Amino acid sequence: MRRSLFRRVIFGLAVMLLPGLVTVGSGGLIDVDGDADEKPLSFVNDVLPVLSKAGCNGSHCHSKPEGQNGFKLSVFAYDPESDYNEITGDNRGRRIMPGAPEQSLLLLKATGAVPHEGGERFASNSPAHAMLLRWISSGAPFRVEGEPELESIYVSPAEIVVEPESHQQLTVTARYSDETEKDVTALTRFESRADEFATVDENGAVNVGQRSGDAIVIAQFMGKVAISRLTVPTRHDLPEDAFAKLPATHFIDRLAYERFQRLGLMPSDLSSDGDFLRRASLDLIGALPTVEQAREFLADSDPDKRTKAIDTLLEHPRWADHWAVKWADLLRPNPDRAGVKSVYLLDQWIREQFRNNVPFDEFAKAVLTAEGSTHRFGPAVVFRDRREPADRTTLFSQVFLGVRMECAKCHHHPNEKWSQDDFYQMAAFFGEVKRKGTGISPPISGSAEFFYHSAGGKVKHPVTEAVMKPKPPDGPFAKIPEGDDPRQALADWVTQPDNPFFAKAIVNRVWGEMMGRGFVHPVDDFRASNPANHEAVLNALATDFASHGYDLKHLMRTIATSRLYQLSSTPNATNIADTGNFSRSYKRRLPAEVAADAVAQVTGTPARFAGLPGATSAVEVWNFKTPSDMLDAFGRPDSSSDCPCERNMSTSVVQALHLMHSDKLQEQFSAKGSRLTRLLSDTSLQNNEIIDELYLAAYCRYPDPDEQKLASDWLAEAGTGADDPANARRGAVEDLLWALLNTAEFVFNH
Numbered sequence: 001m002r003r004s005l006f007r008r009v010i011f012g013l014a015v016m017l018l019p020g021l022v023t024v025g026s027g028g029l030i031d032v033d034g035d036a037d038e039k040p041l042s043f044v045n046d047v048l049p050v051l052s053k054a055g056c057n058g059s060h061c062h063s064k065p066e067g068q069n070g071f072k073l074s075v076f077a078y079d080p081e082s083d084y085n086e087i088t089g090d091n092r093g094r095r096i097m098p099g100a101p102e103q104s105l106l107l108l109k110a111t112g113a114v115p116h117e118g119g120e121r122f123a124s125n126s127p128a129h130a131m132l133l134r135w136i137s138s139g140a141p142f143r144v145e146g147e148p149e150l151e152s153i154y155v156s157p158a159e160i161v162v163e164p165e166s167h168q169q170l171t172v173t174a175r176y177s178d179e180t181e182k183d184v185t186a187l188t189r190f191e192s193r194a195d196e197f198a199t200v201d202e203n204g205a206v207n208v209g210q211r212s213g214d215a216i217v218i219a220q221f222m223g224k225v226a227i228s229r230l231t232v233p234t235r236h237d238l239p240e241d242a243f244a245k246l247p248a249t250h251f252i253d254r255l256a257y258e259r260f261q262r263l264g265l266m267p268s269d270l271s272s273d274g275d276f277l278r279r280a281s282l283d284l285i286g287a288l289p290t291v292e293q294a295r296e297f298l299a300d301s302d303p304d305k306r307t308k309a310i311d312t313l314l315e316h317p318r319w320a321d322h323w324a325v326k327w328a329d330l331l332r333p334n335p336d337r338a339g340v341k342s343v344y345l346l347d348q349w350i351r352e353q354f355r356n357n358v359p360f361d362e363f364a365k366a367v368l369t370a371e372g373s374t375h376r377f378g379p380a381v382v383f384r385d386r387r388e389p390a391d392r393t394t395l396f397s398q399v400f401l402g403v404r405m406e407c408a409k410c411h412h413h414p415n416e417k418w419s420q421d422d423f424y425q426m427a428a429f430f431g432e433v434k435r436k437g438t439g440i441s442p443p444i445s446g447s448a449e450f451f452y453h454s455a456g457g458k459v460k461h462p463v464t465e466a467v468m469k470p471k472p473p474d475g476p477f478a479k480i481p482e483g484d485d486p487r488q489a490l491a492d493w494v495t496q497p498d499n500p501f502f503a504k505a506i507v508n509r510v511w512g513e514m515m516g517r518g519f520v521h522p523v524d525d526f527r528a529s530n531p532a533n534h535e536a537v538l539n540a541l542a543t544d545f546a547s548h549g550y551d552l553k554h555l556m557r558t559i560a561t562s563r564l565y566q567l568s569s570t571p572n573a574t575n576i577a578d579t580g581n582f583s584r585s586y587k588r589r590l591p592a593e594v595a596a597d598a599v600a601q602v603t604g605t606p607a608r609f610a611g612l613p614g615a616t617s618a619v620e621v622w623n624f625k626t627p628s629d630m631l632d633a634f635g636r637p638d639s640s641s642d643c644p645c646e647r648n649m650s651t652s653v654v655q656a657l658h659l660m661h662s663d664k665l666q667e668q669f670s671a672k673g674s675r676l677t678r679l680l681s682d683t684s685l686q687n688n689e690i691i692d693e694l695y696l697a698a699y700c701r702y703p704d705p706d707e708q709k710l711a712s713d714w715l716a717e718a719g720t721g722a723d724d725p726a727n728a729r730r731g732a733v734e735d736l737l738w739a740l741l742n743t744a745e746f747v748f749n750h
Contacts, residue, residue, distance in 0.1 A: 349378025
């Protein structure tokens with residue numbers, strides 16, 4: 001700070017000797033004497049926007065970590081004072097020449113008058129050049145005395161329905177602290193998040209394509225972000241009363257239909273009973289329905305059987321393990337780093353919370369305010385792994401707020417409002433967490449460590465070195481009584497019913513697990529430039545979740561009983577291109593543990609995991625180092641990477657090859673007590689009965705006539721002319737089951 005003030009004073013004194021008539025004002029500001037009809041220009045409000053629009057402070061240019069050719073600017077102008085010093089004082093001030101402004105290197109390089117690796121950024125006769133020239137001529141002030149602060153920007157129109165193959169001009173307006181507004185469209189950077197729907201040029205002119213859907217255009221000006229949402233409806237002519245006739249279970253459906261009507265999307269039909277039961281069972285407990293359950297459900301004529309099935313699944317003992325794994329993915333450390341015993345204890349604590357259906361606000365509070373031994377209290381292990389306040393900030397903001405603040409650790413977030421101040425004010429809540437005992441010592445880390453609160457810790461801003469006061473994102477500065485743990489204030493703020501992040505973040509994550517993608521996608525990336533596609537549904541679900549005591553089972557029941565959840569995955573003419581509005585169900589590959597347990601269920605032979613009892617299911621495996629080719633092939637997360645560990649849910653050749661060629665899978669087919677062994681040992685069973693059971697086990701449905709005939713012919717021909725008919729028949733049944741498991745219908749939840 002002293003050095004920058006010194007530079008500014010010296011610079012001011014220097015230009016006093018030149019014809020610019022510049023004097024240094026109080027507080028380090030510069031008073032500019034100039035034409036009364038012209039507004040004085042400042043570096044902060046006038047120059048930085050021009051440099052940002054020109055791309056000078058983009059990550060590919062002078063804001064690289066090492067700068068470019070000895071010239072370094074802050075990313076997206078997050079540190080104006082440093083940028084000013086770099087331009088006016090670095091290298092003996094060679095970049096600007098107040099005595100001969102037109103010869104300033106800042107102008108000559110930007111216009112291409114002298115060689116510039118970045119090429120021409122603006123023309124010598126452009127408004128940008130004229131403005132910079134006038135600023136340098138006036139003495140290059142950092143600020144003008146009394147100038148207002150930029151507070152926000154907004155885009156017009158903010159939301160509009162546009163026709164396919166049309167055009168729309170956007171306007172961006174900046175609002176300042178003195179309540180004035182300014183059109184900054186020409187200085188704004190625009191970006192379309194959906195080029196397949198609409199493109200935008202550097203002047204904010206949007207060209208809409210032929211496809212229907214949402215086009216999100218991001219406007220960025222001086223660290224402020226705003227969006228314009230353009231809805232492009234389909235060209236299908238739907239009857240006016242088409243949506244009025246659609247059945248709706250509750251508010252999810254009613255709100256979704258309103259959006260479908262704007263988009264011209266007619267939702268798919270209701271899923272079949274078999275698809276519904278398989279989908280709900282896989283989503284809620286991570287397991288296939290049994291053959292007996294499938295038979296009973298398909299034969300049941302009760303109109304409320306789907307709701308009853310959902311209620312039964314939510315009370316299933318496996319529900320806790322299935323959902324605990326999803327949050328363990330986000331919090332579980334590497335056992336080599338935090339210690340095997342510690343990580344096991346955390347895993348078991350998470351499972352116990354779900355077994356007791358602990359309200360999620362209590363779960364979050366227990367993690368945020370954890371104290372105690374890492375060998376006695378599971379949540380303390382999170383603090384053992386995340387040892388610094390900054391590390392805890394990135395984890396907890398992502399898991400409990402759905403906000404990725406990590407970019408703001410080093411600079412202003414490029415597509416959001418979060419600054420370094422926001423990041424380190426959040427980190428300040430963890431500045432007074434102390435620890436004692438043996439620290440981490442990979443690969444063993446065997447001893448316990450104790451975490452506790454004690455006053456006196458400080459978190460400093462890495463640039464200004466100011467001591468930061470605890471303040472949550474978009475919240476007020478915390479009022480913390482002397483001696484109290486700041487984390488308690490954070491936990492109370494996070495779990496308030498009106499918190500703008502918490503309930504939405506949890507609802508969005510659960511919705512994403514059950515529907516294939518979140519309202520906001522990725523599920524932990526809430527920001528202005530990544531808006532929810534069904535904002536009304538998200539808000540209503542979040543309000544309902546909070547009002548019901550953050551009960552996860554209530555939330556899941558609400559989602560699963562909606563007609564939206566129960567739609568078929570078969571598209572119609574209006575929604576065949578819909579990949580994000582939920583007008584149909586989206587097919588999803590089974591997660592690793594669910595796929596492994598599904599294979600075990602269908603074959604009737606549980607997989608075996610080293611060091612665990614023989615009846616252990618895959619969702620009970622807590623250590624990624626437990627050997628399993630199946631789990632690795634299907635993308636279980638590796639907690640040696642930096643969690644939160646998001647799963648890779650894409651398909652791969654490795655998965656297909658594993659199902660086709662795995663020796664262990666073959667052993668599950670032929671093991672003593674397997675489903676095939678039982679079916680083949682019952683001589684009273686007919687071929688069609690064996691086929692029915694295999695289809696029910698794998699798909700939760702009976703084979704259609706063509707499938708039944710094909711399979712029956714295959715089994716009937718198996719023993720013809722064979723030396724050992726029984727063995728040939730067994731091989732044919734194994735081949736049938738192998739074929740059923742190697743289909744998209746088995747590998748996907750649909």
